[in-house]
Amino acid sequence: MDLVNFGYNLLSIFVFILPAMVANGTPVIIHGLPPIDMGKKWRDGRRIFGDGKTWGGFLSGIIAGLIIGGIESLIVWHNILFDSLIASIGALLGDLTASFIKRRIGLERGAPAPLLDQLDFYVGALIFLYLFAGKVFNLYAELAFAVIIYALHRLTNYTAYKLKLKSVPW
Numbered sequence: 001m002d003l004v005n006f007g008y009n010l011l012s013i014f015v016f017i018l019p020a021m022v023a024n025g026t027p028v029i030i031h032g033l034p035p036i037d038m039g040k041k042w043r044d045g046r047r048i049f050g051d052g053k054t055w056g057g058f059l060s061g062i063i064a065g066l067i068i069g070g071i072e073s074l075i076v077w078h079n080i081l082f083d084s085l086i087a088s089i090g091a092l093l094g095d096l097t098a099s100f101i102k103r104r105i106g107l108e109r110g111a112p113a114p115l116l117d118q119l120d121f122y123v124g125a126l127i128f129l130y131l132f133a134g135k136v137f138n139l140y141a142e143l144a145f146a147v148i149i150y151a152l153h154r155l156t157n158y159t160a161y162k163l164k165l166k167s168v169p170w
């Protein structure tokens with residue numbers, strides 16, 4: 001694959017993943033309403049998802065992702081609202097899946113799970129973009145972008161911790 005093609009793929013991933021990144025970050029600031037699992041426990045006696053996943057966070061994430069998709073649609077001169085909705089839903093379900101996995105292996109809410117915490121929403125968004133919007137990107141570009149996402153996630157979460165928006169720096 002030539003460099004131009006690689007660059008084009010990176011740029012496409014950025015455009016389609018940006019709504020997912022915002023959808024993933026917004027719940028840190030805007031959350032509330034009951035927890036998605038309604039306080040219910042799984043058969044192992046632990047919470048299904050935990051108090052870190054709320055309906056308010058889910059909805060604020062989707063709305064924020066759609067707003068970014070709307071702004072991007074004006075810039076790229078092409079309607080990507082549907083894609084941004086799909087990417088945002090995928091991101092939030094990816095994050096939810098990670099919490100489900102964390103609870104099942106006995107990690108409490110907020111306990112660190114390296115890689116899973118940083119890449120859950122990205123993998124969720126990529127899967128949803130592929131399944132429901134037919135978006136396929138180059139695998140190497142996806143992996144390169146994962147490194148960017150990882151670094152950005154560490155940086156923004158550390159900043160949110162310093163600003164007292166989050167109780168832990170991951």
Ligand code: CTP
Nearest residue numbers: 027028031052053054057058099108109110111
């Ligand atoms: N959040 C929310 N609803 C969501 C996702 C996130 O309310 N659907 C909010 C919660 O306040 C959460 C914060 O965003 O604490 C950060 O999300 P995350 O780091 O994914 O949650 P954790 O608290 O670390 O919980 P977990 O261990 O389940 O990942």
Ligand code: MG
Nearest residue numbers: 095098117120
């Ligand atoms: Mg998480």
